[in-house]
Amino acid sequence: MNFPSIDFSWFGNGSVIALIAIIHVVISHGVAIGTIALMVTMEYRAHRTKNLALDALAKKIAKWVLIITTTMGAMTGVGIWFSTTVIQPDSIGALLRIFFWAWVAEWIVFITEVVLLILYYYTWDKWQDGRAKARHIKLGIVLAFASWMTMAIITGVLAAKLTPGLWVETHAFWNAFINPTYLPSLGFRMFLAILLAIALLSFFIRWRVKDVALRQEVFHVFGLWGAISLPAVFVLGLWYLWSIPTDAYDMIVWSTGMPENVFKTLNGIAFAILIIYLIWMIVKPKAVPWILSLIVMGSSVAFIGEFEVVRESIRKPFIIYDYMYANGLLEENREKYDEEGFLKHATWAKEREITEDNVVDAGREVFIGQCITCHTVDGWRSKRSLTNRMDGWTEDDMTSFIPTMHNVRVAMPPFMGTDEELEALAAYLSTEINGKRTNKKEVSQQ
Amino acid sequence: MIVASISPDNVLPIPAPIGLLEVLIVITFLLHIIFVNFTISLTAGAVGLETFGIIKKNRKYDNMAKIASYHASIHKSIAVVLGVGPLLMISVIYTQYFYSSTILIGKAWLSVLILLIVAFLMLYVYKFTWERWQHKKGLHLFFGIGAMAILFFVPLIFIVNVVSMLYPEQWATANGFFHSLFHYPQIWQRYLHFMLASIATGGFYFFIFYSFKKRKHVLQEDEVSLKRNGAKVGFWVTVVQLVAGFLLLFSFKPEIRMLYMGEDLLLTTLLILSIMFTLILCALLYKASEQDSGKSFLLALATFVMILGIMGWMRHELRESYLQPYLEDNPRTEHTTQNNNK
Structure with missing residues (x-):
């Protein structure tokens, strides 16, 4: 508790970050990276085949890319940062210091990308003939490269949270950035971005473009990109899975909240549908069923959500592997807190010392300091709600379980603090959950 | 507590x-x-x-x-x-x-x-x-x-x-954002200073944009209007800003305000320079709004950049002055050459 805390008591602090992040990933991958690659390819093909209708469609797509990325895309990107600052300040604070120069580079590329996108859209009509058109397409290619670069940089940061590799010992920037999952996750993400863009765009094309010949042309472009991306995603995905820590690998199914057979069936079906869809697009581009395009769009967005939730969850109990726990506490401080007390070192705790009168209040401070990043007292997600998880527990049940819970529940960080702090936490939780104290000693004294 | x-x-x-x-x-x-x-x-x-x-x-x-x-x-x-x-x-x-x-x-x-x-x-x-x-x-x-x-x-x-x-x-x-609006000093003075700066900058933007454009193209009637009215807005709002700036200065803690009013050589110089440049800019804008000459627009642009730079610098020094006592008591984990070599 180096900082004040915030409580989205019903929605959950973790859910706030997740919601913003998932919207951002759908837009940054599907629209900014994937769609830009498809759009520039469409423009190129239109130029080669002198297809004015295809050119006009590519321009229309450019307009939507501009509108979506400069509003929802940019703001949710900043939003991940805003929300982590508010909810996980220690974690984002550490990441900013580790990756400062990567973020500076990211910022410069980001500005470049936006300026190029503005130029690309607003010069479309002006740079229409002959050499000007060739120049416009080149501009598009540079734009696509810039948008890919933003991913190439930020993936270093994201991958390091799961596999910081040698950084944990050396604290050196390049050890953190070029970490064991950097390349596989970058490769996986870039082709995933293309597939997501195909899934998103093809639904709108199928729905809005009435000209069948034009649709055929577009699906031809998508089919080509899909034929490259789908096998690439599969192979790179396996490499990615192979390079994450075993403990994390074992948590994948668990983190989705699904039983293993449901997980496998759902993901298998979704993958099969995508294969069928792409084959259909290549073989019979005139007759792609709209219902299939809708299903593919829906399942792709759902997959992105699943991927992000899994990626964030399998790091547990850590937020930066082997360094910082999900609640922002450093692994190296564990002994210190156990001996000297957690509250004593919690700058923002309202109660720094436990007395007979403030036990419940002090317990709330421990809860805020160690639990609230992921848990709620009674929020909508039943797995995170302690009223649900600890229904019927007495304080004694809690005090005997909590010190060892990280052994049983591998996603949980260890409790850090003195016995008095543990008892205070149990007193607070019992008051919230049971509406009263349930410590035998306390109750018998009353 | x-x-x-x-x-x-x-x-x-x-x-x-x-x-x-x-x-x-x-x-x-x-x-x-x-x-x-x-x-x-x-x-x-x-x-x-x-x-x-x-x-x-x-x-x-x-x-x-x-x-x-x-x-x-x-x-x-x-x-x-x-x-x-x-x-x-x-x-x-x-x-x-x-x-x-x-x-x-x-x-x-x-x-x-x-x-x-x-x-x-x-x-x-x-x-x-x-x-x-x-x-x-x-x-x-x-x-x-x-x-x-x-x-x-x-x-x-x-x-x-x-x-x-x-x-x-x-x-x-x-206690939260809305309470904070009236809890801390400076807020509304800063807001006024910022909003006036925004409006003046917008006027100035059109003046500069069309002054540049005029060098290559003949401006249309709307564009000429935007250019001249831009200069006019820039001028009048900046005149009001001179007052708003002093309101902000007087919202600072006295010991910090005094740094800008003689106690600190750097800050006092910066403040005086910013006022001087602002007066020069006002004169240039006034001239540009009265007659469509625009010859001195490069000079106006240079003056504007100077003012901007000084304002940004003073703004930073203000934060440093306010935080100085806290920074001394709560040292930061500073960069060392050892980190640099890694």
Whole structure:
């Protein structure tokens, strides 16, 4: 508790970050990276085949890319940062210091990308003939490269949270950035971005473009990109899975909240549908069923959500592997807190010392300091709600379980603090959950 | 009761010499804020001109408004991306202060995301429906006014944050964003200073933009109007700004205000220079608004950049002065050459 805390008591602090992040990933991958690659390819093909209708469609797509990325895309990107600052300040604070120069580079590329996108859209009509058109397409290619670069940089940061590799010992920037999952996750993400863009765009094309010949042309472009991306995603995905820590690998199914057979069936079906869809697009581009395009769009967005939730969850109990726990506490401080007390070192705790009168209040401070990043007292997600998880527990049940819970529940960080702090936490939780104290000693004294 | 809850700094070292980061924060902030100024004032300008055009039944104002909305929607995208830089710098240099001040208004801070997404989408509707909704002016204006209202409000959230980080001893008694608006000193003076600067900058923007354009193209009637009226707006608002600037100066703690009024040589010099340059700029703008000469626009531009630079520098020094006592008591984890070599 180096900082004040915030409580989205019903929605959950973790859910706030997740919601913003998932919207951002759908837009940054599907629209900014994937769609830009498809759009520039469409423009190129239109130029080669002198297809004015295809050119006009590519321009229309450019307009939507501009509108979506400069509003929802940019703001949710900043939003991940805003929300982590508010909810996980220690974690984002550490990441900013580790990756400062990567973020500076990211910022410069980001500005470049936006300026190029503005130029690309607003010069479309002006740079229409002959050499000007060739120049416009080149501009598009540079734009696509810039948008890919933003991913190439930020993936270093994201991958390091799961596999910081040698950084944990050396604290050196390049050890953190070029970490064991950097390349596989970058490769996986870039082709995933293309597939997501195909899934998103093809639904709108199928729905809005009435000209069948034009649709055929577009699906031809998508089919080509899909034929490259789908096998690439599969192979790179396996490499990615192979390079994450075993403990994390074992948590994948668990983190989705699904039983293993449901997980496998759902993901298998979704993958099969995508294969069928792409084959259909290549073989019979005139007759792609709209219902299939809708299903593919829906399942792709759902997959992105699943991927992000899994990626964030399998790091547990850590937020930066082997360094910082999900609640922002450093692994190296564990002994210190156990001996000297957690509250004593919690700058923002309202109660720094436990007395007979403030036990419940002090317990709330421990809860805020160690639990609230992921848990709620009674929020909508039943797995995170302690009223649900600890229904019927007495304080004694809690005090005997909590010190060892990280052994049983591998996603949980260890409790850090003195016995008095543990008892205070149990007193607070019992008051919230049971509406009263349930410590035998306390109750018998009353 | 907590006197001032300042946490120990993050154990990981600040990744570069603080002096370098201080230079970067001033430069990146100025780049960001100038585009924010453009966005706010050009949106307001578009709404104002469109309304004026409806009242006067004069298409000329409508055309001018359309140009302003077009420019506003481009600058808003650049303003957002440029903002990432200074946010990065302030987070790294002032972690102990900025994070706390941010979390204390956490929900308002997150509302910035929704507010700006809505404002920006409204701006796009406003721009892209300009011709199509020529006969639905009420609906069209609704989108412009909506975007403008949000853009006028959002700076308050940022101002509360950067002011509150200067007053750690008042954190314990603050209670959320709306309470903070009146809890901390300086806020409304800063807001006034900022909004006037925005409007003046917007006027100045058109003056400079069309002065440049005039060198290669013959300007159309609307463009000439925008250029001259831009200079006029720039002039009058800057005159008012001279007063607003002093209101802000007098909202500082006396011991800090005195630094600018003789006790500190650097700060006093900067303040005097900024006033002198502002007077020069006013004179240049006045001349440009009276007659369409525009010969001295490069001089005006240079003066403007000087003022901007000095303002940004003074703004940074102000924060340093306020935080000085806290920085001494709560040392930062500074960059060392040992880290550098790794």
